[in-house]
Amino acid sequence: MKKSSIKIISCCFLFQISYLSAETKLSNMLSIKGDVRAGYFSKNREDRNFSENSTDEFRLRLRIGLKAQLSNQWFAKARWAGRYSTNESNDNNFEFFENIPSGDGLRLGDSTIDELYFGFKPNKQWKIKVGRMQTSFELVGVAKKSLDRNDSPNTDITWTDGLHAVHKGANGWNTNLILQYNSDEGASAVRRNTLNFTDSASRWTYFAGFENKRKLGSIVQRGIDISYLPSSLRKDGTAAGRVEDYWVITGRVAAAWPVGKKKIQFLIGLELGYAPTTPTEAAKSIGAGDDTSGFAGQITFNLINFMPKHSVGLVIGRAGAGYLISPDFRENTNLVEVRYKWAIDKKQKVEARIRAREDIDSVTGSLQNRVDKDFYLRYTRKF
Secondary structure, eight states, X not given: OOHHHHHHHHHHHHHHHHHHHHXXXXXXXXXXXXXXXXXXXXXXXXXXXXXXXEEEEEEEEEEEEEEEEOSSSEEEEEEEEEEEETTOOOOXXXXXXXXXXXXXXXXXXXXXXXXXXXXXXOSSSEEEEEEEEOOEEEEOSSSOEEEEEESSOTTOOOOEEEEEEEEEOTTSEEEEEEEEEOBTTBOSSOOOTTBOOOSGGGSEEEEEEEEEOSOBTTEEEEEEEEEEEEEEEETTSSTTSOEEEEEEEEEEEEEEEEETTTTEEEEEEEEEEEOSSOOBTTTTTSOSSSBOOOEEEEEXXXXXXXXXXXXXXXXXXXXXXXXXXXXXSOTTEEEEXXXXXXXXXXXXXXXXXXXXXXXXXXXXXXXXXXXXXEEEEEEEEEO
């Protein structure tokens, strides 16, 4: 039996023990929180040199945490997280990573502490976390995606080191302020080439988000975010080239309408993002002319509860070669995705995805645009 298969079986056993333990509350202060996500994943790539390859694998992501309610105002949480595959070649096990070791997070076979924070809630309006945590600002829908911040999507493992303050307004608008630390070896969230954090001035990045999910007629979500990454953009793609600040503004809105007399809903959502300062075409290897495009967008069409607990959604997205901070949309890529979800109950769901991605601009020296087509069927259980 493969070592990776043994790892997956062992992690499933560990999950079962943790799940049974979670059925009994440890105390009035302590509780076990976590989730397991497992599934079959398949991918086919038609590469830029006319080569073609396919992969098929079973993946598992397991996250187990301990949450402590220290007082009426103070709380804390620590969580271990690992991801595994029947195709993994990485022999690394546990490490307290300062930055993600691959482009989308931990490598298959890695595990780390992805939450380790203290929290303070002085009143009903304010909540503050300090330490390592998960942050996410997604467009609502069956396939929830983000143009700027979404830690640990799918089976990935990423995190935010720093401070997150939330203020809940009386009018439904929530203000989110995030101060995020970046190691000089790289960030802990997805940051795409040519973003770099070796400059001392890039050690901290900033995020401000304003969002309202209180229903207003047919509108069910609206929000605007600003991300500021000082001295992090290598505009020319080299260490000797220009280093500039990189910042992005994003806005999102979603609306839903009932369909017929049943609980069926049609939901449409739109998110747009823009980065005014971007790397050159030469830095991204798509030409030798002007700066790359800093525009990105996604639109999603959803039929919620077309049968009880069953929903389906379509996402069409695009990110320019200079749009570098989305964890869900690769730069210089068009995306089309169909997602199905069966919400078994509040703690369990089954999802299936079919997705196609293709280069927008041809990469210098390539014979054709890269095309990726992938599929998964996965199960998620929270405990």
